[in-house]
Amino acid sequence: MDQHPAWVRRKNHGANSFDPTSEPVFFWKSPEAAIQYTELLHTHANPGDISMKSNLSQRVAELVANGWEPVTTTETTASLTGRRPFAWWLFLIVIFLFPLFGGLLYLIFWVATSKATVFLHVEGEDIAVAGDKWLLDLQRDQHEAYVKKQRLIKEQGFLKVMWPQLLVSFGLIALWIYLLKTYW
Known part of the structure; x- marks a missing residue:
């Protein structure tokens, strides 16, 4: 053995x-x-x-x-x-505040501390x-929410369930592009 x-x-x-x-x-x-x-x-x-x-x-x-x-x-x-888990919202905020190297610095920080x-x-x-039991509990809770969301998507359709998240994502991308064009 x-x-x-x-x-x-x-x-x-x-x-x-x-x-x-x-x-x-x-x-x-x-x-x-x-x-x-x-x-x-x-x-x-x-x-x-x-x-x-x-x-x-x-x-x-x-x-x-x-x-x-x-x-x-x-x-x-x-x-x-x-x-x-990777904090996407924090990553987006860091990229917004420090457009050149903010994302790279956050990635290095995340790899070093995660x-x-x-x-x-x-x-x-x-x-x-x-x-790190808190991470196991978080994964279990997220898995239950994921299964519930997948069931809703299967029953009601993707756009009917996901339209709020899509709307917010497109809005934030548009805002970021607008701010970059305006101030850069």
């Missing part, structure tokens, strides 16, 4: 390393490898442990589907990284989440 091409097992060295007698820690080469590993655990697990491991692997698979990337995974823990990490571990019968 340690020699599988989809993952690399790192040895623990140094005073600040993990306990070498603890579970192996794997660093994934791809998100699919984490899911393969958790599925592989099910085939070699004790029958009583399968439900918790399957709950953990389902939660990891759910987070991977939402854009998170597995970093390390053991039989009872997982660490995933992602990025906080990393988020979530840690999952099995705690009794539950899966405990630590880290």
Whole structure:
């Protein structure tokens, strides 16, 4: 299992390393490898442990589907990284206030500060989440709103549902073009 091409097992060295007698820690080469590993655990697990491991692997698979990337995974823990949402309105304001380099500076700022990490571990019968839980809650809420909006679009049609957002977008673009022509 340690020699599988989809993952690399790192040895623990140094005073600040993990306990070498603890579970192996794997660093994934791809998100699919984490899911393969958790599925592989099910085939070699004790029958009583399968439900918790399957709950953990389902939660990891759910987070991977939402854009998170597995970093390390053991039989009872997982660490995933992602990025906080891009603030489009702030980006537009910065471009409006600083037309030449404002957008580039905001992109650099966002890349430098937007990393988020979530840690999952099995705690009794539950899966405990630590880290940037607010981002998980935000993603869940946005997903529910997205599903609702998609259902409305399917039932009523795109223009009937989306006309307010389209109107505001076109209005802001027209205002920006007008201000650029007037003051530049």
